[in-house]
Amino acid sequence: MQQRITINLNTDSKTTDKTTILEYCRSHGIAGIETPCGGKGTCGKCKVTVTKPYYKDVLACRTRICDGMEIIVGRKESTGTKEDSMVVLTNGGNVSEKFNEHVNRNVVLKEETVNESEKVESNAGTLAACDIGTTTVVCYLIDKETGQIISTRSSANPQRSFGADVLSRIEAAGRIEASSEPGLKIMQTQIVSLLNGFISEMLTECGRTKVSRFSVAGNTVMCHLLMGISPEKLGKAPFMPDEYFGREFNPLDIGIENCQTMIIFPAVSGFVGGDITAGMMETVNRNELTLYLDIGTNGEMALGKGDRYVCCATAAGPAFEGAQIELGMPASKGAVDKVWLEGRRIKYSVIGNDRPVGLCGSGLIDALAVLLKAGIIDENGTILSGQELPILFRSYVFEVEAEDAAQSTETSLAVHIAPGVYITQEDIRKLQLAKGAIAAGIEVLFKEYGCTPCNIDVFTFAGGFGNYIDKASAAAIGLFPQELLDRAKEVGNAAGNGAVSAALSQEAWERALDISSNMRYIELASYPHFDEMYVEHMNF
Known part of the structure; x- marks a missing residue:
């Protein structure tokens, strides 16, 4: 939802004319500005509209305020309806009742x-x-x-x-x-x-x-x-x-x-x-060898059963949530959330059935799988061109203006996904880094636990991203081994459900303490040959 703000330096002791718009909004509790880069001026997503003393779209992190300045914060596409808000996973299926037979996760109106x-x-x-x-x-x-x-x-x-x-x-x-x-x-x-x-x-x-x-x-x-x-x-x-x-x-x-x-x-x-301990306490059966994966802004994972677990965290970055992607965005109104091939055409769906304005995480995973299947990108993630590109899909590939690919060191190619929405070569590289880190982390857990994908009983996807992504698309791009696809299940907001169980049950709380004490953390930054594994898993 849009907010209109008027700056008054005479009555505001927190603010000076050296304060940026972003700093002003932070200190005054004003939400609605996306800053994936933290205000460093590199992502270009903190745009707001200044309507006085001039009219211009500016970067909030790079624009200083002045007395009497009027600013509009929030997406122009916003209509003030519920669909404008970010899709937040408040609850999920397959919720455990093992700690309290009276637990009922149905929200009562x-x-x-x-x-x-x-x-x-x-x-x-x-x-x-x-x-x-x-x-x-x-x-x-x-x-x-x-x-x-x-x-x-x-x-x-x-x-x-x-x-x-x-x-x-x-x-x-x-x-x-x-x-x-x-x-x-x-x-x-x-x-x-x-x-x-x-x-x-x-x-x-x-x-x-x-x-x-x-x-x-x-x-x-x-x-x-x-x-x-x-x-x-x-x-x-x-x-x-x-x-x-x-x-x-x-x-x-x-x-x-x-x-x-x-x-x-x-x-x-x-x-x-x-x-992670809350989610595992809630969803992991002690008698089943489980791979637990939570891909959000961070990439945490754990493997084990009974009283023995290993875990690690990967520097996946926020790319899978749409951050640091040129037209990436949270799962909110206007986000392309699903992409698929239908004959010779790339098809898509949009949250809120509205005009597409960007790609959220699930849409990005699907888009990569579609580009790979259609032969638009090769196994190295490079967008093909000319005679290398299948004739049916040549109209989807175009060259991006230099200003739109300022961070790219490669040929500035991009692929149309929906009207006004595309994915660039640089976007694909960032997604490869994220998926390579997660896939390499999974390989490390298998090595350290002494098992293979075939030994896994249950492959658990936790969190909002894991709940909404297409598992077949994720396997197709190599996010996890293909052998795990038929054992994959989503458990919704496992951490939230675990927190509910611990509020209700002392037994649940003690189980979480037990899991954390029996879990061995593996530091990937110092793990032997991890860099080689990481690079290998970046390819498709």
């Missing part, structure tokens, strides 16, 4: 559960759970007696204005912003304010007064930012966190209101966090 004459005054009967992702945040309110989720809230993570990936936020946490506040403090305030708003809204909606137990799952960096702990050590070798969590905290210490106690899931390492 307000009118079915709340009666003014039957308001619940007991704090002990109300629980809450939250999954803090790098990209999105989901929060649940739970009735302890019935195990029902009685309200849900979700949104984009407001910290995205500091960058799409955890490394950008680690860097930002150590900076002093234009408002003279540390980046760490601003990001903590952003997430605490969001959670307070969610909890307050849900309590009011359901006629409750307070949460007795608040269960939080998130990656290691997100949990550091929530607690106001510097993640600086996670940005340099040996990447050891200051806090591994896995214990109880006082929510009032960080300003979380209306909650008596808070538990945060245990991290295994700096880059395999509590969201």
Whole structure:
């Protein structure tokens, strides 16, 4: 949704004429600006419209404000309808009930559960759970007696204005912003304010007064930012966190209101966090050899069963979520989310059935698979041209203007996917880097556990991206071995569901602690021959 902002330097002590539009929006809690690069001026996606004292689309991270400036923030395509918001996976199928026979993950609508004459005054009967992702945040309110989720809230993570990936936020946490506040403090305030708003809204909606137990799952960096702990050590070798969590905290210490106690899931390492232990606790059967894969802004994976697990995290970057891709975007209205071949034509679908404006992660995976199948790209990922290109698809390939391919070091070719939407050679290279890192990480886990893809009982896809991508397309581009395709299943927001289970059940919480203590982390940066494996898996 668009917002109109007017700058008044005379009444705003936080702002000077050296402040950029992006810095102003960060310090004033104004969302709606995409900054995958963290405000470095390299992604070109933080465009806003200045309407006074001049009319121009500008980069928010590179444009300083002035007194009386009027700015429009938000996509022009926005119509203010629900379809404009990012698609956030709040719940998923195949939810475990192994820890509490009364757990019911069906969200009960307000009118079915709340009666003014039957308001619940007991704090002990109300629980809450939250999954803090790098990209999105989901929060649940739970009735302890019935195990029902009685309200849900979700949104984009407001910290995205500091960058799409955890490394950008680690860097930002150590900076002093234009408002003279540390980046760490601003990001903590952003997430605490969001959670307070969610909890307050849900309590009011359901006629409750307070949460007795608040269960939080998130990656290691997100949990550091929530607690106001510097993640600086996670940005340099040996990447050891200051806090591994896995214990109880006082929510009032960080300003979380209306909650008596808070538990945060245990991290295994700096880059395999509590969201992975929560998801595995919720979905992994101790008796089945399981490969657990969570591809989001980061690429975490684990392999094992019983009391033995190995895990790693890959530097996949945010490319699969549309960041750092020229026409990439989150899964929101106008995003091409599916691409397929139909005869000699490339077909596509768009979220919201609207005009296509970009490609989200699932659309990017499909597009790569289609280009490979059609012979538009070769096994090295190079867009073919001239006589090398199949005659049926020559009309799809075109040369990009130099200004649109400023980052490219190769021939500036691109492929039309939908009207006004295309994928460039540079985009393909970035996606190859991401998929190569994940595929190489999977190979390392097999080596370290001493098994092969044929030994796997279950291949679990967790998270929003894993829930929506076409598994056949992912296998076709080599994201994972083809042998695993018939064992692949999506489990939705496993981390969020795990957080709900731990709020309800002490047994679930103890199982998460047990998994984290029995998991061995493999640091890929120092793993022998990982670079060679990585390069090999970049090809198709």
